Amino acid sequence: MSTALRDLIANPNAAELELIARYGMLPEDARRERAFEAFAKGGLPHRRVEGWHWSDFKASLPVIETPAQPGTAQDPLPADDAVLFSFTPTGFTWAESLPEGIRVLAKPEAQAFGASEDMPLGALAAALAGGKTKPGTLMIEVTGQDLPRLHFRFSGAGEANFARVQIIVRPGAKLAVSESYLGGAGFTASLMEFSLQAGAECSRTVYQRTGKAEVLAATAAVQLDEGADYRQTTLAFGGKLTRLETRLTHQETGAKATLNAAYLCADGHHADITTEVRHGAPSCVTRQLTKGAVLDGGRGVYQGKFFVPRNVGQKTDADMQHNALLLEEGAEVFAKPELEIYADNVECAHGNTSGALDANQMFYMRQRGIAEEEARALLTEAFIAEALEEAGELEDVLRVQARAWLAR
Amino acid sequence: MLKIENLTATVGEAEEAKQIINGLTLEVPAGEVHAIMGPNGAGKSTLSYVLTGRSGYEVTGGSVTLNGEDILSMEPEERAAKGMFLSFQYPVEIPGVPVMTFVRTAMNSQRKLRGEDEISAPDFIKKSREIAKQLKLDAEMLKRPVNVGFSGGEKKRLEIYQMMMLEPNFLILDETDSGLDIDALKTVAEGVNAMRSPERGMLVITHYQRLLDYIKPDKVHVLSAGRIIKTGGADLAHRLEAEGYEGVVGEAV
Ligand SMILES: Nc1ncnc2c1ncn2[C@@H]1O[C@H](COP(=O)(O)OP(=O)(O)OP(=O)(O)O)[C@@H](O)[C@H]1O
Ligand SMILES: [Mg+2]
Numbered sequence: 001m002s003t004a005l006r007d008l009i010a011n012p013n014a015a016e017l018e019l020i021a022r023y024g025m026l027p028e029d030a031r032r033e034r035a036f037e038a039f040a041k042g043g044l045p046h047r048r049v050e051g052w053h054w055s056d057f058k059a060s061l062p063v064i065e066t067p068a069q070p071g072t073a074q075d076p077l078p079a080d081d082a083v084l085f086s087f088t089p090t091g092f093t094w095a096e097s098l099p100e101g102i103r104v105l106a107k108p109e110a111q112a113f114g115a116s117e118d119m120p121l122g123a124l125a126a127a128l129a130g131g132k133t134k135p136g137t138l139m140i141e142v143t144g145q146d147l148p149r150l151h152f153r154f155s156g157a158g159e160a161n162f163a164r165v166q167i168i169v170r171p172g173a174k175l176a177v178s179e180s181y182l183g184g185a186g187f188t189a190s191l192m193e194f195s196l197q198a199g200a201e202c203s204r205t206v207y208q209r210t211g212k213a214e215v216l217a218a219t220a221a222v223q224l225d226e227g228a229d230y231r232q233t234t235l236a237f238g239g240k241l242t243r244l245e246t247r248l249t250h251q252e253t254g255a256k257a258t259l260n261a262a263y264l265c266a267d268g269h270h271a272d273i274t275t276e277v278r279h280g281a282p283s284c285v286t287r288q289l290t291k292g293a294v295l296d297g298g299r300g301v302y303q304g305k306f307f308v309p310r311n312v313g314q315k316t317d318a319d320m321q322h323n324a325l326l327l328e329e330g331a332e333v334f335a336k337p338e339l340e341i342y343a344d345n346v347e348c349a350h351g352n353t354s355g356a357l358d359a360n361q362m363f364y365m366r367q368r369g370i371a372e373e374e375a376r377a378l379l380t381e382a383f384i385a386e387a388l389e390e391a392g393e394l395e396d397v398l399r400v401q402a403r404a405w406l407a408r
Numbered sequence: 409m410l411k412i413e414n415l416t417a418t419v420g421e422a423e424e425a426k427q428i429i430n431g432l433t434l435e436v437p438a439g440e441v442h443a444i445m446g447p448n449g450a451g452k453s454t455l456s457y458v459l460t461g462r463s464g465y466e467v468t469g470g471s472v473t474l475n476g477e478d479i480l481s482m483e484p485e486e487r488a489a490k491g492m493f494l495s496f497q498y499p500v501e502i503p504g505v506p507v508m509t510f511v512r513t514a515m516n517s518q519r520k521l522r523g524e525d526e527i528s529a530p531d532f533i534k535k536s537r538e539i540a541k542q543l544k545l546d547a548e549m550l551k552r553p554v555n556v557g558f559s560g561g562e563k564k565r566l567e568i569y570q571m572m573m574l575e576p577n578f579l580i581l582d583e584t585d586s587g588l589d590i591d592a593l594k595t596v597a598e599g600v601n602a603m604r605s606p607e608r609g610m611l612v613i614t615h616y617q618r619l620l621d622y623i624k625p626d627k628v629h630v631l632s633a634g635r636i637i638k639t640g641g642a643d644l645a646h647r648l649e650a651e652g653y654e655g656v657v658g659e660a661v
Contacts, residue, residue: 363462364500368510368570369488369518378513382504382553 008040014063015187016043022128022160031110032136036127038116045120054301054334055272057121060241061215064159064187071183071211071239075153076401077394082151082178085138085165089158089185092134101144101173106135111166113191115221119247122219125191129164138165142200145174154190154218155182166193169200169228176203178394181218183210183239192220196228198252203231205394207401210239212268222248224255224284233391234261235398237405238271238298245274250284259288262387262398264405265298265331272301279306279313279343286318291387293380293406296330303336306350310342317347324354325383327376377406409438409609410459410578415470416634417458425466428454430634432470436578436609443612443620445648446631452613453497455631456580460494461487474578488514489521493576495567497583497613502554507566508536510554511573518574539572543599560587568599579603579610585619597622617645630657 005024009016023036042049046058085094098104108130116123130136154161169175196202216239224230234244248257263271277286292300302322324333337352357379365375381403388398417429428451436442446452457465461484472480479487516526540547543565555563564584571579585593600623612623628644629636638657647656
């Protein structure tokens, strides 16, 4: 490795050196270089970096290696009727026969990533996606309405899995997207970009379940044009460290976003749900509901921010709720809901709670003969259910997965 | 059937613990209905929680057996599987869990603990329909989350619905009459009377003799300051209603 490359990151750990080496092996590309530099400026984000305090990637990722015991890679999201795109550490496959209304371009080059400074791990995915077997950028253009769901699967054993996908939903088009992050790779970083043009609709369902050894950063950047409608539902079980981050901008009047998530963390699992919504146009609506339940040794992180600038954010209607259940002593939840509002004519609300299961409810259920663990599972499922209600045809699949976790 | 001997119990944690049950002795033989009356704060609900194993209620002395078996060492769900049922003074709301799901889960959990087979879905629905009809409960109500948004009287009726579904063999009714309108009181009492059988015992906690006009007790006990201070026949309830505790017991309670 040349010294010039090596110097890109100050005090690199072995993982960062490996990332530099991987970058050095990719063909030269000015956009790729800019993305990598944006990542390299701070390196792997760590606890002293704002927004990363509770999710320290530098500490959790000392080296990049294949996990000795990867999580089971069963994908519960059905792909039979969907168009499947599969990213593994070493390759990429997809159906290639597409219905009318969907165009796919697997470009070898990187594309410019404007917000790379704000999303260092998104920038990293943009910089390291590609190589001989994988696209630098997978570009998808959607013009139709009654289309099969696009399903993206990230799985397979290996050291690292990088992917970048850009989806443009043309005016009036409708799309359903799902993503399964199943681990297998020691480190997975993806960047999903969604651009919804006027009146377009998109629902996105994210399922994340990995073993205790995997580190994951799935970053999404979403832009909504006039009257666009974006609905996102996430179910996350965490891993060694997993962060599902969404940055959404309402950039034209009357757009609507729903950002729901549920996280369930067992011992040794850390799930981070981070979102930032910018109301960069008047009369836009955001609804956000995040529910979590954590066991002893598990850790949930929720960071949500609504940013409403003075001149452009008038008549914003936004609501952010986060509720967490600490199921056992030793469970940890860290939450930071933030409203940064400069416009005066807005309706913004937020709520944030965390606590144990209600002792009255537990006793009532047990008095009727429901065993303690089962009572706990029923109450917890009921508690998180609302956060999965917008997942459409995938709601039941997510419920079943949550229930199975609770029944353990 | 249910035998309580010299029971003492505290409520609250550690230093805050307060003795509420003070040497209580009471026996309800199989087939009998006993009423417990007593002033506010006497410890009636506390007794019902101690009998059903609520945490935070600690037994410090004495014994309780159901058909000869010590129940104090059992978890609440084990006691339920043995047939203990408490109709709560204040039924609890369970958001997100529909009544039917709840009762079916409870029934099958009890059966599992007893080593029995689960009830089939058609059998369950048939049974539920019959009981709902008897109690004049709207079928739509049973699809709603347990007690959420139910009126006071509806909650009490739902307690009796659950009791009739689960067919327990020892019933504790804690002020089931409060909150019920006149017709509902009659409907509920009919439900309870339908449960009377030679194998079943009942403890009916109430402030008013009116309920006891419908559910005729074999005995009436007066509970005061955590002990039974007087026991009599069904007429005792009438005397209490007419003369008050002081008049009957001969002292302020
Ligand atoms: N968790 C608690 N901590 C401290 N004291 C308690 C607690 N729970 C109950 N008590 C007290 O125990 C006493 C008995 O209460 P209990 O609810 O058993 O009365 P009750 O006989 O059912 O009264 P009512 O007729 O009003 O229903 C009361 O003085 C009450 O304040
Ligand atoms: Mg009471």
